[in-house]
Each structure stands twice: as structure tokens, then as C-alpha cells.
Amino acid sequence: MSAADPADPGAAPRVILVDDHRLFRSGVRAELRELVDVVGEAETVDEAVALIAEARPDVVLLDVHMPDGGGVEVLRRAADAGTSARFLALSVSDAAEDVIAVIRAGARGYVTKSISPAELADAVMRVHEGDAVFSPRLAGFVLDAFAGPAGGATRPAGRAAPAARADADLDTLTPREREVLQLLARGYLYKEIALRLSISAKTVEAHVSAVLRKLQLSNRHELSRWAVERRLVE
Amino acid sequence: MATTTAAAPLRRDPARGKLGGVAAGMADRTGLDPWAVRAGFVIAAIAGGWGIALYLLLWAVIPESEESTGARRFATGRSAVEVGLGSALLLLAALLAARKAGVWWSDAAVWPLILIAGGGALLWRQSLAGTADEPGAPPLADEPDPAVRARRRAAVVSRTGLGVALVIASPLVFLALTGALTAARDVALAAIAVAVALAVIFAPFVTRLVRSLADERASRIREQERAEMAAHLHDSVLQTLALMQQRADNPRQVATLARRQERELRAWLDGQRRGTDVAAPPTLGAALEAVASEVEADHGVPVEVVAVGEGAGLDEHGEALVAAAREAMVNAVKHGGGEAVRVYAEVTPEAVQVFVRDRGPGFDPACVPGDRRGVRESIVGRMARHGGRATVHATPGLGTEIELVLPREGA
Numbered sequence: 342m343s344a345a346d347p348a349d350p351g352a353a354p355r356v357i358l359v360d361d362h363r364l365f366r367s368g369v370r371a372e373l374r375e376l377v378d379v380v381g382e383a384e385t386v387d388e389a390v391a392l393i394a395e396a397r398p399d400v401v402l403l404d405v406h407m408p409d410g411g412g413v414e415v416l417r418r419a420a421d422a423g424t425s426a427r428f429l430a431l432s433v434s435d436a437a438e439d440v441i442a443v444i445r446a447g448a449r450g451y452v453t454k455s456i457s458p459a460e461l462a463d464a465v466m467r468v469h470e471g472d473a474v475f476s477p478r479l480a481g482f483v484l485d486a487f488a489g490p491a492g493g494a495t496r497p498a499g500r501a502a503p504a505a506r507a508d509a510d511l512d513t514l515t516p517r518e519r520e521v522l523q524l525l526a527r528g529y530l531y532k533e534i535a536l537r538l539s540i541s542a543k544t545v546e547a548h549v550s551a552v553l554r555k556l557q558l559s560n561r562h563e564l565s566r567w568a569v570e571r572r573l574v575e
Numbered sequence: 576m577a578t579t580t581a582a583a584p585l586r587r588d589p590a591r592g593k594l595g596g597v598a599a600g601m602a603d604r605t606g607l608d609p610w611a612v613r614a615g616f617v618i619a620a621i622a623g624g625w626g627i628a629l630y631l632l633l634w635a636v637i638p639e640s641e642e643s644t645g646a647r648r649f650a651t652g653r654s655a656v657e658v659g660l661g662s663a664l665l666l667l668a669a670l671l672a673a674r675k676a677g678v679w680w681s682d683a684a685v686w687p688l689i690l691i692a693g694g695g696a697l698l699w700r701q702s703l704a705g706t707a708d709e710p711g712a713p714p715l716a717d718e719p720d721p722a723v724r725a726r727r728r729a730a731v732v733s734r735t736g737l738g739v740a741l742v743i744a745s746p747l748v749f750l751a752l753t754g755a756l757t758a759a760r761d762v763a764l765a766a767i768a769v770a771v772a773l774a775v776i777f778a779p780f781v782t783r784l785v786r787s788l789a790d791e792r793a794s795r796i797r798e799q800e801r802a803e804m805a806a807h808l809h810d811s812v813l814q815t816l817a818l819m820q821q822r823a824d825n826p827r828q829v830a831t832l833a834r835r836q837e838r839e840l841r842a843w844l845d846g847q848r849r850g851t852d853v854a855a856p857p858t859l860g861a862a863l864e865a866v867a868s869e870v871e872a873d874h875g876v877p878v879e880v881v882a883v884g885e886g887a888g889l890d891e892h893g894e895a896l897v898a899a900a901r902e903a904m905v906n907a908v909k910h911g912g913g914e915a916v917r918v919y920a921e922v923t924p925e926a927v928q929v930f931v932r933d934r935g936p937g938f939d940p941a942c943v944p945g946d947r948r949g950v951r952e953s954i955v956g957r958m959a960r961h962g963g964r965a966t967v968h969a970t971p972g973l974g975t976e977i978e979l980v981l982p983r984e985g986a
Contacts, residue, residue, distance in 0.1 A: 527932055528917030
């Protein structure tokens with residue numbers, strides 16, 4: 342994880358693109374030109390790690406699927422090098438094991454490549470400001486992973502989360518967090534969620550960040566299983 | 576009864592007999608009391624010893640009655656170990672008696688013979704008793720409790736092992752007692768040395784052979800997987816790509832084709848990963864995904880489905896729910912202003928919920944315009960018929976969301 346730099350909200354974030362498809366990079370670059378400051382592109386894991394160390398970007402748009410370990414490997418090596426950049430994972434794949442693996446490796450958010458340019462720019466800004474970005478599908482995965490009682494064995498999916506146990510804070514979602522995630526999965530934006538639940542947008546962001554933290558640190562069986570499966574595939 | 580027994584041939588009846596069933600068989604044949612026959616044998620034995628010889632002779636020549644053969648013969652209620660021990664002791668007694676009588680041979684034969692008798696009896700009892708390893712217990716294969724079955728199987732194996740060990744030990748003891756073992760040991764040592772040498776020489780070949788067989792198998796499996804993947808890509812992705820090239824002048828159609836292909840490919844990859852059974856009834860998520868794909872193809876507006884807590888396959892009510900959700904999706908793509916429609920489904924123990932949301936201007940459900948009658952009929956009405964409900968949430972600025980709830984049975 343990045344050593345949370347207080348972001349400078351005034352300036353456009355400095356962004357680098359990491360993706361092994363040039364066509365895709367140039368597309369994103371064109372889409373984001375007006376909204377962010379794209380300071381570099383990398384095509385491989387090695388290039389990406391070197392570029393992150395050299396260009397010191399605010400946000401890295403990171404492809405999950407690349408040769409030599411993919412996004413997870415970039416996250417690991419960049420973290421070893423002590424980067425302060427924040428990572429937004431971007432992928433065509435929305436399979437649970439891909440998503441969960443990059444989030445647990447330290448990405449602050451996950452969006453699919455079919456996202457609209459405006460939404461992508463919004464997601465970049467959000468990650469830049471230290472918030473988390475959940476795609477509707479990621480929200481769905483999280484609800485699935487945290488369904489059922491905390492702890493070891495897999496339960497039939499869809500069990501409602503029991504009242505949070507004090508000792509298993511990380512392994513369960515609060516009812517409010519579940520509500521926020523459900524609305525995210527239903528396609529609501531943060532400000533719409535705030536409106537719906539009559540809370541402030543900042544509170545919504547706090548809930549989502551709390552969920553992200555749980556997602557990264559929880560020992561829930563479902564999460565570690567997805568992470569492990571991903572590593573085996575690589 | 577009397578006539579039939581009289582006509583019956585002479586047969587031993589070990590089931591009712593005390594020793595080998597000779598007396599019981601003879602009693603059966605002659606109509607005498609078995610105890611009278613037995614008394615005759617005993618008296619003859621005491622008198623000159625020929626009673627025993629006669630008994631043994633008769634035991635050997637008279638065939639056993641058919642109905643007491645097989646497992647019944649061994650259903651004595653005694654365990655195999657007892658039988659083995661008993662046989663060994665009997666033989667020991669016989670040998671001691673023979674020694675006393677002056678008929679004697681080398682002492683070296685005594686212990687081996689006893690070991691063989693014990694071990695052999697154990698093995699015979701074990702193998703002939705078959706499945707009836709425990710008196711009164713059902714056959715091993717029918718034992719319902721797996722723990723008991725495992726215990727009984729272990730008992731059978733250990734008894735058999737003990738029998739084999741006894742039988743093997745006896746010639747070794749004999750050889751050791753006669754001093755022949757020293758010579759045998761030299762031979763054995765030589766054989767072991769040769770075996771070790773051969774193992775050292777051939778081990779690399781054998782391991783290489785085994786490894787190359789494993790490699791070959793793995794590569795065959797890979798090849799098979801690759802062929803399957805190629806076949807699938809050919810049928811789906813290449814077809815779609817060809818279609819897209821033909822329709823390149825119609826961006827909307829191209830986008831629709833691409834999205835449908837994407838959805839199919841994802842479903843396929845997902846199925847590959849999870850090893851999904853194709854024949855199983857579709858889950859709610861899969862059914863909604865299929866419906867979304869149809870709606871998307873018909874109207875050219877993307878429909879995104881997120882499903883949480885997939886349950887079992889769909890029942891009749893679940894199908895109605897999917898049908899209602901389809902209407903809701905159609906409604907949303909028509910009136911949603913062209914932006915992606917979001918479908919969210921969640922299965923909880925109490926209910927199944929589906930939300931269909933668009934970013935259209937929203938409408939007041941109280942004054943549904945004429946062209947939106949479909950909402951009332953095919954969504955609200957259908958859900959009510961199946962014990963559920965449908966609610967329309969329309970907030971200006973937040974779009975329109977149709978909520979479908981179906982309580983689950985038994986909840």
C-alpha cells in the first residue's frame with residue numbers, strides 16, 4: 342500500500358498507464374487527455390516498475406492481465422520500492438479471483454474496461470483523493486465473499502451476515518456497509534447513495550474505504566481462496 | 576420325516592455335530608439318538624483305541640451334508656484368532672501325546688509345525704469365513720456405518736497378516752533349529768546384494784521411463800484442452816469476428832455483436848473455471864444473464880447483471896421472477912435514455928430480490944402513462960400471482976428502479 346500522501350486536490354492527477362495492449366493505452370490516453378495529466382505508459386511489468394519509480398505518478402492505471410505476473414506483480418514490486426502512487430486496476434476480466442487478487446495486493450479500486458470515459462476519469466480522481474472505487478460487479482463479489490458467518494468453511498452463498506462479532510470485525514460487514522455495497526451493485530453513484538440513505542457523500546466514501554480495508558486484510562476463506570486461485574493460474 | 580431321513584444318503588452334519596458331525600450324520604441315517612452313537616465311539620476308543628481311528632476314517636470318507644457347507648460351516652460364533660490358537664494347542668497336545676507314546680522325531684519339527692497349524696488355521700478360517708468375519712454381523716460390504724466398516728476391515732487385514740507371519744515364521748524357525756539358516760542367510764545376502772546392484776543400475780532408466788510416461792500423459796491432456804479451446808473459439812469468437820467485419824458499416828450492430836460474444840465467452844470461461852455442469856438447471860444469475868443478453872441484442876442498450884448469493888436451480892416461481900425481470904429490463908432499455916441498464920439480484924434465505932435500474936427521467940407509478948401498462952400487467956400482476964411483489968421507485972434525478980421480491984418457500 343501507498344504511504345498515504347495527502348493529495349493535492351487542485352491540480353490534475355499525474356497518471357501513468359500500464360497495459361500490454363498499445364491500442365488500449367492510446368484509447369484511454371485520448372479519453373482522459375482533458376481530465377488528467379498522463380505522464381507515461383508502460384507495456385511490461387519491468388517497465389511499469391521502473392516508470393513508477395522514475396515518474397512518481399499520483400495514480401497508476403493498471404491492467405490486471407499481463408505477461409510475467411500481471412498487475413499483482415507490479416503492485417508487489419512497486420510496494421517493495423516504497424511507492425506513494427495509488428493504483429486503479431483496469432481489466433477486461435471481471436472474474437472474482439482476478440478482482441480480489443489485485444485488491445488484496447493493494448489496488449484502491451477496480452473497474453472494467455467497458456467503463457465510460459467520464460466514469461473512468463471520475464474513478465481516477467476518486468482514487469487520487471484516497472477513496473476506493475468499486476465497480477458494481479466488485480461490490481457483488483464482496484457481498485458474496487462476506488455473506489455467511491465469518492471464519493473458515495464455505496457456506497452456501499447468500500446467507501445474510503450475522504451480527505458483527507467483536508473479535509471478527511475484519512471478517513464481517515456492518516449492516517450499513519452492506520447497504521452501501523448493495524446500492525453500488527445496483528449501479529448507484531456515491532452521491533446517489535448518499536441521497537438515498539440520507540447520509541453525506543463523505544460518509545459513503547468512509548464506508549467504502551472501510552470495506553476496501555476489510556477486503557484487503559480479512560482472512561475470510563472465500564477471499565484467500567480467490568487470491569490463491571489467481572496465483573495458481575499465473 | 577422318518578421316511579425321508581431313512582432314504583437320505585449318509586452325510587456328516589457338522590452343524591449339529593460335536594466334533595465333525597459323523598455321529599450326528601449316522602444318527603440321522605439310522606434313526607438312533609446321536610448321543611448313543613457318540614457313546615459307542617467313546618467306548619470303542621477307550622477299549623482299544625480303534626474308536627478314534629474309525630471316527631477319523633468315517634470323517635474322511637463321509638461327505639458333508641450340502642445344507643451345512645459354505646459359510647454356515649464356519650458360523651461357529653468363534654473368532655478366527657481363537658480357532659487358530661485352538662488348532663495350534665490341539666496339535667501341540669497331539670505331538671506331546673505321540674512323544675509320550677514313543678513315536679517321536681526331531682524336536683526341531685515341533686515349533687514349526689505348531690506355528691504352521693496356528694497360522695494356517697487362522698488363514699483358512701479367515702478366507703473361508705468370507706464376509707462373516709464377526710458372528711452375527713452383516714457382511715462387511717453391507718456394513719452401514721463407515722467407521723465400523725473400516726474397523727472391521729482393519730481387523731480382517733491384521734488377522735490375515737498374523738496368519739501369514741506365522742506360516743512364514745515356521746520354516747524359518749525350522750531352518751534356524753536345524754542350523755540350515757546360516758547357509759540360507761548367505762544365499763539371501765547374495766540375492767539382496769545382487770538386487771541392490773540391479774536397482775542402482777536400473778533406477779535411472781526406470782525413473783526416466785516413469786517420468787516420460789507422466790510427461791506424455793500431461794502433454795496429451797494439454798493437447799486435448801487446446802483442441803477443445805480451439806473448437807470453441809472457432810465456433811464462437813471467429814464467427815462473431817467475421818460477422819463484425821461484414822457489418823462494419825453499422826456500428827450499433829457491431830457493438831451488439833461484440834457484447835453478445837463477450838457475454839458468451841465470459842460465461843464459457845466461468846463455466847470452465849468452475850467446472851459447471853451444463854445439464855443442471857440454470858441459477859437465477861445465469862437465467863438473468865441470458866435474458867439480459869436477449870434484451871440487449873433486441874434493443875442495442877447494454878444490460879449489466881450482478882448476482883449475489885446464487886442459490887439452487889430455478890423453480891416455477893423463479894421462472895416467473897425472471898420473466899418479470901425481463902419485462903422490467905425491456906421497459907428500462909426503452910425508457911432509460913440509452914444508458915446502461917443495471918440488474919442486481921440477491922438471494923437470501925428469506926427472499927429473492929431483483930432490482931432493475933435505468934437512468935431515465937423516472938415516472939410516477941401512480942399515473943402510469945398508457946404505453947406503460949405493461950409494467951402493471953406483466954410485472955406487478957405476474958409477481959403478485961406468484962406470491963411476490965413489484966415496486967417501482969422513481970425519483971427524478973435518480974432514474975427509475977423496479978424492485979421485484981419473491982419470498983422463498985419455507986422462509
